[in-house]
Amino acid sequence: MLKVFITDDHELYLEGLVLLLNKQPGIEVIGSAFTGESLLNQLPNKEIDILLLDVHLPDIGEEELLLKIREIQPSLKILYLTIMRGTRYIHKLLKYEIQGYLLKNTNITELTRALETVAEGNKYFSKEINILDTNQDFRNTVTIEDKKVDEILSKREIEVLTLICKEYSNSEIAKKLFLSVSTVETHRKNLIAKLGVNNTVGLVKFALKNKLIE
Numbered sequence: 001m002l003k004v005f006i007t008d009d010h011e012l013y014l015e016g017l018v019l020l021l022n023k024q025p026g027i028e029v030i031g032s033a034f035t036g037e038s039l040l041n042q043l044p045n046k047e048i049d050i051l052l053l054d055v056h057l058p059d060i061g062e063e064e065l066l067l068k069i070r071e072i073q074p075s076l077k078i079l080y081l082t083i084m085r086g087t088r089y090i091h092k093l094l095k096y097e098i099q100g101y102l103l104k105n106t107n108i109t110e111l112t113r114a115l116e117t118v119a120e121g122n123k124y125f126s127k128e129i130n131i132l133d134t135n136q137d138f139r140n141t142v143t144i145e146d147k148k149v150d151e152i153l154s155k156r157e158i159e160v161l162t163l164i165c166k167e168y169s170n171s172e173i174a175k176k177l178f179l180s181v182s183t184v185e186t187h188r189k190n191l192i193a194k195l196g197v198n199n200t201v202g203l204v205k206f207a208l209k210n211k212l213i214e
Contacts, residue, residue, distance in 0.1 A: 079115065
């Protein structure tokens with residue numbers, strides 16, 4: 001029996017995925033978590049074959065989380081399930097020896113195949129992403145044309161992005177939104193990473209393209 005643990009901050013999606021996978025022969029979901037903290041608290045007490053993990057969690061950055069996961073279970077197989085298509089993202093995560101990267105629009109057949117492939121000691125990446133194309137420009141490759149902005153960004157991230165585009169400083173944004181400056185800095189970093197851009201100019205271009213600002 002393949003033992004799977006799922007971490008995703010979208011409650012309805014997570015609950016549905018747990019039910020769906022538990023119906024598949026040879027697969028058992030032995031636990032789930034909505035946050036990185038909950039995942040890390042449960043890891044020491046779980047015998048997990050594969051961790052099915054969302055890239056973006058509300059309480060911790062993806063690289064920090066991966067480092068902590070590796071400290072607890074160095075050889076744990078990790079398969080990312082996400083809406084983010086950017087190869088820039090994948091290449092950043094590959095250095096932490098992840099086993100796969102699958103888009104959330106996949107069907108249960110491909111998800112099951114991916115889990116079985118990873119369980120056998122191989123890697124699995126969505127067919128929609130060509131990570132082997134070394135001639136591709138990985139600096140700005142996030143594609144979200146088929147997703148609404150509010151499916152990609154949280155309400156708070158949209159608020160921060162809008163204020164960034166209006167040339168508010170981090171301290172001004174913090175004051176306006178009743179946040180700490182460090183929280184605003186984290187949102188800014190997450191926006192740049194999540195949207196696959198390199199700087200504030202890229203954020204402004206995204207906001208203009210998606211009519212978040214005029």
